[in-house]
Amino acid sequence: MVPPPAPALPVDLDLAVAGPMARTARDLALLLDVMAGPDPLTHGIAYDLTLPPARHQRLADFRVLVLDAHPLIATGSAVRAGVNRVADALVDGGARVERHSHLLPDLTEAATLYTQMLFFSSSAARFPVESYEQLRTRAAGLSPDDQSLDAARLRGMVLSHLDWIEATNRRELHRHGWRQLFAEFDAVVCPITPTPAFPHDHNPQLLERRIDIDGAEYPYFDQLVWAGLATLSGLPATAIPAGRSPAGLPVGVQLIGPMFEDRTPLRLAELLEQRIGGFQSPDGWPLRQEGCKIQLTS
Numbered sequence: 570m571v572p573p574p575a576p577a578l579p580v581d582l583d584l585a586v587a588g589p590m591a592r593t594a595r596d597l598a599l600l601l602d603v604m605a606g607p608d609p610l611t612h613g614i615a616y617d618l619t620l621p622p623a624r625h626q627r628l629a630d631f632r633v634l635v636l637d638a639h640p641l642i643a644t645g646s647a648v649r650a651g652v653n654r655v656a657d658a659l660v661d662g663g664a665r666v667e668r669h670s671h672l673l674p675d676l677t678e679a680a681t682l683y684t685q686m687l688f689f690s691s692s693a694a695r696f697p698v699e700s701y702e703q704l705r706t707r708a709a710g711l712s713p714d715d716q717s718l719d720a721a722r723l724r725g726m727v728l729s730h731l732d733w734i735e736a737t738n739r740r741e742l743h744r745h746g747w748r749q750l751f752a753e754f755d756a757v758v759c760p761i762t763p764t765p766a767f768p769h770d771h772n773p774q775l776l777e778r779r780i781d782i783d784g785a786e787y788p789y790f791d792q793l794v795w796a797g798l799a800t801l802s803g804l805p806a807t808a809i810p811a812g813r814s815p816a817g818l819p820v821g822v823q824l825i826g827p828m829f830e831d832r833t834p835l836r837l838a839e840l841l842e843q844r845i846g847g848f849q850s851p852d853g854w855p856l857r858q859e860g861c862k863i864q865l866t867s
Contacts (some may be wrong), residue, residue: 583690632664636673636760640676641677647765648763652822655811667754686801
């Protein structure tokens with residue numbers, strides 16, 4: 570007799586994120602109202618979620634930090650152009666736009682922390698004992714001077730509990746740094762990934778995959794440093810279309826906001842949509858309104 574499947578229970582997975590996809594920022598704001606809140610089986614028994622309103626309603630009132638470069642990976646020219654297109658629209662709309670701030674948490678440390686914690690939380694617990702011991706041996710053989718993301722991935726897969734606590738403490742310092750930055754700015758504009766849409770790589774050896782950035786190859790997972798910028802510290806991020814590459818591929822950027830102030834980047838996305846346009850159906854992919862679906866992303 571086959572036992573019944575285990576019930577799907579709520580699990581609070583570290584670094585796991587979810588959010589709706591839609592064609593307009595206004596639809597995303599509506600979906601946020603529908604989806605956001607604690608799980609009714611756990612935290613929802615004790616409290617409700619009340620998100621604050623957007624900080625501003627006019628583009629001219631926003632203070633925005635714009636980033637288009639990362640110390641650990643190049644930014645493709647098409648993505649850089651998309652970031653600059655958004656920056657120009659902000660300036661044209663009267664927003665205060667800065668390109669540098671001493672308040673920005675260290676991007677290299679953020680990427681390293683995110684990489685280690687991601688690979689620990691998503692990989693290590695499911696490894697067979699023999700494989701785990703082999704990884705520990707490899708990690709022990711790394712030079713202390715090797716601070717590459719490849720090394721961070723390997724170290725992350727064999728983090729000890731003590732290492733995890735230390736990484737968690739360092740993450741809290743980053744969260745505090747973001748709180749200080751968002752006292753001076755309302756949002757950060759930066760890439761989501763360093764490239765436009767790219768061909769799928771189906772190599773089953775994930776760490777052997779590569780991504781092409783303007784003719785130069787990088788490890789596939791290095792591109793996650795931009796997505797990890799918001800995820801590490803639990804910040805809301807709204808992805809918006811920012812044009813097409815010369816090859817006609819979609820380019821997106823993200824608007825990162827203060828913790829629990831999801832409505833601020835959503836409102837900024839809506840205002841930018843009015844200036845640079847929003848979703849456009851890809852050429853040759855006609856979509857009917859009734860065929861649009863809302864999907865969860867992670």
